[in-house]
Each structure stands twice: as C-alpha cells, then as structure tokens.
Amino acid sequence: MLSLLPCPTVGLAFVPLSPAGSRLAPEFDVLVERESDLESVCASAARCPLAAATLVQLLRHGRTLNLHERLIAESLAYSTLQAGPEFAAWLTGRGGPRPPVEHAGPAVCVRREGPCLRLTLDRPRKHNAFSSEMRDALAEGLALALVDSSIEEVILDAKGPSFCSGGDLDEFGTFTDPSTAHAVRSARSPARLLSLCSSRTRADLHGACVGAGCELPAFCRRIRAREDTFFQLPEVGMGLVPGAGGTASLPIRIGRQRTAWLALSGGRIDAATALRWGLIDEITSETGSGVLVPGARA
DSSP states (O other): OGGGSSSOOEEEOOSSOOHHHHHHGGGSSEEESSHHHHHHHHHHHHHSHHHHHHHHHHHHHHTTSOHHHHHHHHHHHHHHHHTSHHHHHHHHHHOSOOOOOOOOSOSEEEEEETTEEEEEEOOGGGTTOBOHHHHHHHHHHHHHHHHOTTOOEEEEEEOSSOSBOSBOGGGTTOSSOHHHHHHHHHHSOHHHHHHHTGGGEEEEEOSEEETHHHHTGGGSSEEEEETTOEEEOOGGGGTOOOOSSHHHHHHHHHOHHHHHHHHHHOOEEEHHHHHHHTSOSEEEOTTSOEEOOTTOOO
C-alpha cells in the first residue's frame, strides 16, 4: 500500500530494525534514523507538496523502467511541474531576470588528447551554471564520442571554482510552453548520450555539484572528486524535480531512498559522505593523489 499513496512516505528507523521492520523499511520513499531528519524532510515536502509527490511517484515508477524510459518520464514530470503553481510562486519570489554574465568563447571546451576526448565546462564566472548553450555543446561533444570508435575515454571536468552550480536560473521560465521544453529535452539530452557511452566516461569533480552538476556525472563509469566537493539537489524547493537525468542516474548509484532524501530535503552532502554512499568512487587532493575505499567501483 505504501507505493500507492499519492504522497511521500517517510520511515523513522531505529537501528537495529526488527525482522518486521527490515521487511517494511525498503518500501518507504525515504528512511531516516533521527527525528530531526524526519522533521526536515516533512517540512520540505510540506512547502512544495505537488513537487514532492511527483518526485516520489517518479522514483517508484522508475523501478520498472529502463534508463531511456526513466529519462522520458522525468522530462514529462518536469514539464508538468513547470506549468504548476509552486514553480510559478518560486519564479515570482525570485523577481525579474538578472543581467546576463558575458563570457567569451564556447560554454564547453572540447579537446582531443590522443585516444581521449576531454569535455570541459567553461563558464567559470557563473560557476558553470548549466545553460541551454552548455547543454547543446555538451550534447555535441558526447555525440562525437558515440560515432568515433577511436575515442577510448571521455573525461568530463570543469574550469573555475565549481564543477557546476546547477541550472542557469536566469533561463528558468523562459520557454514559451512546457511541451516545447519537453521536446527540446528529448532531442538534446546529454544524460541520454552519457548513458550510451558511460562505459568509457570519467568525471573529475570539484567545488559545487548542484542539480545537473550532481545528476550528469552519476551516469559516468568512474567519478573522482576533490576534497572540497559537495552535492545538492535543490529542485523540489523550486516546485520542480531533478531535470538533468538525476531520477534515472542517482538511484543506480545511491538507491531510491537516498535519492529521494537528497531531493526532498535539499540537503548537502560532502565528498566523504558521497564516497561512503557510492555517489563517487575516489577522493582526490589538489595534487591529484586519491583514496579509494574498499568495495568502491573500479
């Protein structure tokens, strides 16, 4: 019955669980071990109940879908919420559009280094906010990797203080209608392209990995992150759900419940927690030396 409820279900688990509790625990959308975490998740869901309900329904439904189907379902859910009152209220509260930050050159630097293709996010003054220009350029680079069999490895990294601060907020709400936005996401999807070449991709992360900056690297076979890296999914607080593929990629790495916790709470996790959860595979220092925990993905 838990999976049929049209709202998030949150379990408070006192460890160790009883046998009955162990059988029931996996069926909740979110499982927490402290009452403070329970209150935080419930408060966040109460602020944007439509987005919260859509998120957990999307994650539940995703268990029966392949990855491509998950991406389509995510885009449809995202488009539905774009036309909803919670996103409209967030846009109104944010105020008018900000002046654009000028940047000379492409949003993604594409370099061939022998058998390696390096795709570098290059909007450092905006902390590599994920704009439509960046989305299109990244899709072009990944399409090249798919058609060129001589490319043995694809490396995704970024310039500046952050890997990616999430979607470019100055572009939020600029599409004429949600159906067109869905059509564009379906046709130009870096998430889908990353999933198709994931066996030869690596992401090198640092600083803020917010929204798309968390969701897209999760498709990569291997993820390295510097000690200063942190991860966050703020979309539910905007009246939306993750829209860069996170409901498809993150459950594969960290499970449905932790994905739901990140999105519902809007909480931030550091590199050490991400390593323990399996969101990343290695923590590297400024000098490039790394540490790999036992059992991490090779």
